[in-house]
Structures are given as structure tokens and as C-alpha cells.
Amino acid sequence: MSGLAVAGRFNWPYQAELFRLFLGSHGVEAVVFDTQSAGYSEGALVGTRVMVLEEDLDEARRLLEEYQP
Known part of the structure; x- marks a missing residue:
């Protein structure tokens, strides 16, 4: 299990x-985590994570390098 x-x-x-x-x-399935915690948490930038299977x-990561929104 991954x-x-x-x-x-x-x-x-x-x-x-x-x-x-x-x-x-x-073709890469992903989910988004931390949508409610984007911003500051105890002084540190938390951000929103995109998670994939290991x-x-x-x-x-290869696709992130060529990604241009």
C-alpha cells in the first residue's frame, strides 16, 4: 500500500x-490538503499542499517543473 x-x-x-x-x-491523481490553513499559522507560512501517491x-515533480498556470 502506498x-x-x-x-x-x-x-x-x-x-x-x-x-x-x-x-x-x-493521468496523475492528486488531492489538495490544507485549504483552510493557507496563510499564517503561529507566524509561519503554511500553504496548501497537493498530494499524490508515492x-x-x-x-x-517533473510536471511541476513544466507547469505554467
């Missing part, structure tokens, strides 16, 4: 959702 891994981190939930859709259009992480 776990989840962070494929990308974004300042705003809409940015993460756009990347999730981009991944999906390339076995899809290399492909997701």
Missing part, C-alpha cells in the same frame, strides 16, 4: 486546485 507525498505547495488554494487539475490531465511523485 502513502501520500507532497507534490507541490502553494500560497493559495486556487493555485493548488489548478495544479491538481493539470496533474489529472496528465509511486506518482517523480512524475508529479
Whole structure:
């Protein structure tokens, strides 16, 4: 069984959702975490995470490099 891994981190939930859709259009399933915690938490920027299965992480990171919203 695979776990989840962070494929990308974004300042705003809409940015993460756009990347999730981009991944999906390339056959990589993803989910968005931390949509309510985007912003500041105890002085540190938390951000919104896009998560993929561990076995899809290399492909997701490759796609992140070519991603242009």
C-alpha cells in the first residue's frame, strides 16, 4: 500500500486546485490538503499542499517543473 507525498505547495488554494487539475490531465491523481490553513499559522507560512501517491511523485515533480498556470 502506498502513502501520500507532497507534490507541490502553494500560497493559495486556487493555485493548488489548478495544479491538481493539470496533474489529472496528465493521468496523475492528486488531492489538495490544507485549504483552510493557507496563510499564517503561529507566524509561519503554511500553504496548501497537493498530494499524490508515492509511486506518482517523480512524475508529479517533473510536471511541476513544466507547469505554467
